[in-house]
Amino acid sequence: MFDSLDALLLARAQFAFTVSFHFLFPAFSIGLASYLMVLEGLWLATGKGVYANLFRYWLKIFAVVFAMGVVSGLVMSYQFGTNWSVFSDKAGPIIGPLMAYEVLTAFFLEAGFLGVMLFGINKVGRKLHFTATCAVAIGTFISAFWILSVNSWMQTPTGYEIGANGQFLPGPSWTAIIFNPSFPYRLVHTVLAAYLTTAFAVGGVGAWHLLKDRTNPGARTMFSMAMWMAAIVAPIQIFAGDMHGLNTLEHQPVKVMAMEGHYESHPDGAPLILFGIPDSARKRVDYAISIPKASSLILKHDLNAPMKGLDSVPDADQPPVGIVFWAFRVMVGLGLAMLGLGLWSLIARWRGKLHEWTWLHRAALLLGPSGFIAVLAGWIVTEVGRQPFTVYGLLRTTASASPLDAPAVAASLLAFVLVYFSVFGMGIWYLLHLMRKPPQAHESTLDGAPIRTAGITPAPAIEGGEG
């Protein structure tokens, strides 16, 4: 028993590690693909060189991000089977087809047109090239659609029957499976998160170059575009997140109890705990700073609405409280900071100082990576909050894993840690290196640039040097 528990913990650590690394890349590439589509569209529509140069600038970054997303995603598609074989056997008839649709409708679309998008502009002409860019952008969205449907089904399973062999079998309607209760909310919230992540990454890069040279046209344009996104999408995202939270309260109330740190039931209005240190052993939140009855107001729109706490749930059915509680506060805190920056940029824009206010640029630079942290924190809230189940309320995590020996999983986990930190560490270093270069008036194209010797483009001058 002790051995199998060890293997289980290792398998969970491995999945958490690989999925967290993976998630960063699509969170960026979903938004970046759409941004590239907009830039190329604006270039085609207006003919302004600045859009073409920004397109080329971000395309180089996209190529690196996308490659890392592809290879880390390939790992995920096999890890369901290698490490979670019982889950795969039982849930396969439901989630398998959804994931197969993701491959057929999204992965092939992205991969098929990526080559043309990256290398094909002089082969196919502008319009067809724009079509390829659109195909890649749409592909990233379709991919999010299916995989979030799978994830949502694991959170709020509907439309299934239980077979004689213990498998989850599809019921008569696939719509009931795909559009399970939490899916629309999770889809909107996650895709907006990807857009915000990209907006703040682009904004951070733009701010960095504005701080060095506020006349750089590329930096001015990308910063302005990013701040529009921040100002418009951040408030929508907070609203969408609130709706998603209410949906969670309806279908997974225990997760919300952990998010709120509500160990105790509150029959006449629950407090909103802003900060505190959850102590699951004693089942209380130490040093809590809280607003009386505010949680009931937010979640039930009634100051005195009764709210159940974790004391109403058997210990064996509770998620780990501390990590969910903290991750939730990190996500919400960053969301509010993003909202603040968006509003600040509106004021600056209104006063005509968007490209002048250096403190705004410094703040945008600081918040550059905020989207990635918020996305990971949100992912932790929803995934750890689903514990101790893989299929919520129906299949326990302890009963989902492969019959593997602990040393096998320990060895693979170690290998993943070593390879991921070195490979993706280098990849992130290359991304930062690309972002550190200011956008040029004649931005180089992507392929083969370092080896060009003919003086057609200034590529060698840009591509060479440090690294």
Added chain:
Amino acid sequence: MIDLTVIWAAIIGFAIIAYVVMDGFDLGIGILFPLFKVGKDRDTAMNSIAPVWDGNETWLVLGGGGLLAAFPLAYAIILPALYAPLIAMLLGLVLRGVAFEFRWRDPAHRAMWDRAFTGGSAVATFAQGVALGALLQGISVEGRAYAGGWWEWLSPFSLLTGVALMVGYALLGACWLNWKTEGGLQRQVVTYAGRLGIALLILIGAVSLATLTLEASYQSRWLSWPGILATAQVPLATVIVTALFYRSLSQRKDAQPFLWALALFGLCLLGLGISIWPYVIPARVTIWEAAAPYRSQLFMLVGGAVLVPVILAYTAWAYWVFRGKVDSEGYH
């Protein structure tokens, strides 16, 4: 009524063939990579696959995802059984996948990323071959789960199939470069293709004979009368295809050697199918035992019937865009 399980077995088989056809040559180029001259030749070899490798690898995702969807029990038994080779394959594919981008981004460390490209390609290919051999030699099953240890996959046979696949992919890589390049690099790979062809033929023979000793059912499938009249056509066709391969090579054809090498792979996969059918885990689990319920099969088939032809069409278009000989300056 049409048996959807058989159709899905055919679709998974097709995905495996498509994967081998498309990713085999680019993994093979990775294996041969250290033999190419640093600089122009290596850049050319890389440029010949840069626009298409990602799409090629997607067939591997479809193979895995499709197996989960159509034969969840097989997915749940095979993947833990082949744990070590599959994890090695995934890590190898991570290394070689990022090398495509990273070698351009970091000229100072290009030699390192070239090694990662070769190492990753070689490990991924060897692991695929080992996994195939391990599946063929049999997997311990109890109830609905894998029942062996974490070294069951390791045997002289699985190591032999690992080496055979490396030689096979290297042959495909050499033939692809013969098609896509000119000059010194082309002359170099033609020589390789000639030697690799002989090595592969010997290994195919060795693997085939060894397979017959693994399971009694394999022997009766191949050697019993009158079935042998049909099964004997496979080795016969292998000899004919090999002859045509060498003829096209000596006539300095561009595309033909690659296509004949693919035909050789097709015959190997056909032989594999003859050995295994109708099992998905040899001698343990049939395709019908492992199959997903009718509703899952039907739901996917509707999408697959529409989407797979569309995918093949735009994949063909993407290859068409980058047709012809490449050089070290990429696709400008």
